[in-house]
Amino acid sequence: MTADPIPELRRVLCDDNSPDLALRFRALFSLKHLATNGNLDAIKAIAAAFSSKSALLKHELAYCLGQCKNHAAAPFLQDVLKNLAEDNMVRHEAGEALGALVHVDSLPLLRKYLNDPSVEVRETCEIAIAKIEWETSAASKTEDLQSSAFASIDPAPPLAKEADISKLQRKLMDQESSLFERYRAMFRLRDIATPEAIDALATGLEDKSALFRHEIAFVFGQMSDPHSIPALIKAAGNKNEQSMVRHEAVEALGGIADERVDQFLKEYAQDEEVVVRDSAIVALDMAEFERSGAFEYALIPESN
Amino acid sequence: MADNQQDEKLEYNVESQGESGASATFPMQCSALRKNGHVVIKGRPCKIVDMSTSKTGKHGHAKVHLVAIDIFTGKKLEELCPSTHNMDVPNVSRTEYQFSYIEDGFLNLIKPDGSEKSDVRVPEGDVGDRIREYEEAGTDILVTIISAMGEEAAISVKEAPKA
Numbered sequence: 292m293t294a295d296p297i298p299e300l301r302r303v304l305c306d307d308n309s310p311d312l313a314l315r316f317r318a319l320f321s322l323k324h325l326a327t328n329g330n331l332d333a334i335k336a337i338a339a340a341f342s343s344k345s346a347l348l349k350h351e352l353a354y355c356l357g358q359c360k361n362h363a364a365a366p367f368l369q370d371v372l373k374n375l376a377e378d379n380m381v382r383h384e385a386g387e388a389l390g391a392l393v394h395v396d397s398l399p400l401l402r403k404y405l406n407d408p409s410v411e412v413r414e415t416c417e418i419a420i421a422k423i424e425w426e427t428s429a430a431s432k433t434e435d436l437q438s439s440a441f442a443s444i445d446p447a448p449p450l451a452k453e454a455d456i457s458k459l460q461r462k463l464m465d466q467e468s469s470l471f472e473r474y475r476a477m478f479r480l481r482d483i484a485t486p487e488a489i490d491a492l493a494t495g496l497e498d499k500s501a502l503f504r505h506e507i508a509f510v511f512g513q514m515s516d517p518h519s520i521p522a523l524i525k526a527a528g529n530k531n532e533q534s535m536v537r538h539e540a541v542e543a544l545g546g547i548a549d550e551r552v553d554q555f556l557k558e559y560a561q562d563e564e565v566v567v568r569d570s571a572i573v574a575l576d577m578a579e580f581e582r583s584g585a586f587e588y589a590l591i592p593e594s595n
Numbered sequence: 596m597a598d599n600q601q602d603e604k605l606e607y608n609v610e611s612q613g614e615s616g617a618s619a620t621f622p623m624q625c626s627a628l629r630k631n632g633h634v635v636i637k638g639r640p641c642k643i644v645d646m647s648t649s650k651t652g653k654h655g656h657a658k659v660h661l662v663a664i665d666i667f668t669g670k671k672l673e674e675l676c677p678s679t680h681n682m683d684v685p686n687v688s689r690t691e692y693q694f695s696y697i698e699d700g701f702l703n704l705i706k707p708d709g710s711e712k713s714d715v716r717v718p719e720g721d722v723g724d725r726i727r728e729y730e731e732a733g734t735d736i737l738v739t740i741i742s743a744m745g746e747e748a749a750i751s752v753k754e755a756p757k758a
Contacts, residue, residue: 358655513655546654573653
């Protein structure tokens with residue numbers, strides 16, 4: 292008989308007085324693992340932490356719920372999207388998560404927020420609708436996509452097996468195209484993952500859409516290639532850049548875990564923007580984990 | 596300086612070519628590796644005997660823990676690798692040769708084209724013992740040679756089918 296780890300993980304995750312944000316993130320990813328395996332109590336435990344003050348944590352909750360492949364998470368995400376008083380970074384993540392779940396019943400809600408005051412939320416809903424429509428279309432069954440090495444459920448599928456980097460770069464930055472199509476080029480370039488593909492992706496950090504720029508930074512975090520460090524430092528350290536983009540660039544640097552960027556992460560941990568500060572704390576912990584040789588980032592008690 | 600680098604590169608290329616002309620290794624995403632498959636760890640061609648994947652963290656990152664056995668020395672090696680990173684996989688080939696005799700601790704084998712091959716040692720242990728026994732008894736035998744990354748070893752022996 293093994294003890295149920297969820298109450299303890301939930302306690303750690305929901306403890307807003309805890310000084311250890313990085314530990315709470317590790318608890319979150321433990322719960323995400325259990326949620327992905329269909330554990331409803333884990334989904335509820337994640338959702339319970341939406342009462343937190345930390346926008347960074349809350350947006351990560353929404354992300355994890357979107358990755359858990361379980362429609363039981365949808366009502367919690369809908370509530371976050373509907374809450375106009377919530378931080379827009381969190382609402383964006385909730386909308387994107389409903390797309391990741393391919394939650395068809397959420398289409399009316401997503402359409403409603405196509406007119407949201409926040410441009411990030413509007414753009415997110417546009418992409419999430421296109422994602423759900425694509426996933427439920429005949430195209431999703433006939434398009435010849437290369438299976439991705441990345442374990443995430445993405446806001447858009449990669450483009451079919453196009454290998455021409457300059458062609459993909461033009462599609463990535465084609466302002467006439469929908470964001471969904473441009474995201475498809477982005478994920479195709481991520482899957483190609485060469486230095487040339489990284490250079491092509493880096494041009495996206497100059498795009499006019501902050502949502503788009505933040506997704507480029509996320510993708511760099513997934514790829515964890517030191518080749519993207521200069522572009523990420525430029526974005527993370529730019530005080531005129533939106534905090535959502537800076538935060539994602541900071542966490543990407545944490546994922547790359549190159550010792551040369553620790554000094555930058557320590558500097559970002561003192562930033563005026565709370566989301567950037569919090570991200571740097573999590574990023575330093577991620578970098579330490581990557582270099583430690585430890586196997587598990589998630590902290591499910593192994594003895595249980 | 597530039598010339599030296601060029602030379603080194605050429606030499607490396609020559610070394611990395613097996614007899615078949617195929618390269619010694621090819622890259623494979625860590626997550627695509629499988630138990631009982633091959634992988635290069637610390638420069639050695641290995642067979643994977645155990646493999647586990649961690650839970651995913653931020654960015655969908657997971658780590659893969661590999662336990663493998665050096666196919667030539669039998670030494671156990673371990674590696675921890677991000678699931679999205681590339682690992683080298685050795686091109687491993689197995690060829691059966693007709694056995695002629697043992698000379699100075701080396702096997703004298705006959706290639707399919709009739710020419711001699713005498714650069715593989717008699718292995719230590721059971722396989723080597725059995726080859727010697729067969730030789731003494733005058734039995735016709737076939738020896739299987741495994742080849743990877745420019746190294747070769749005899750890994751099994753069996754009686755030749757009666758003509």
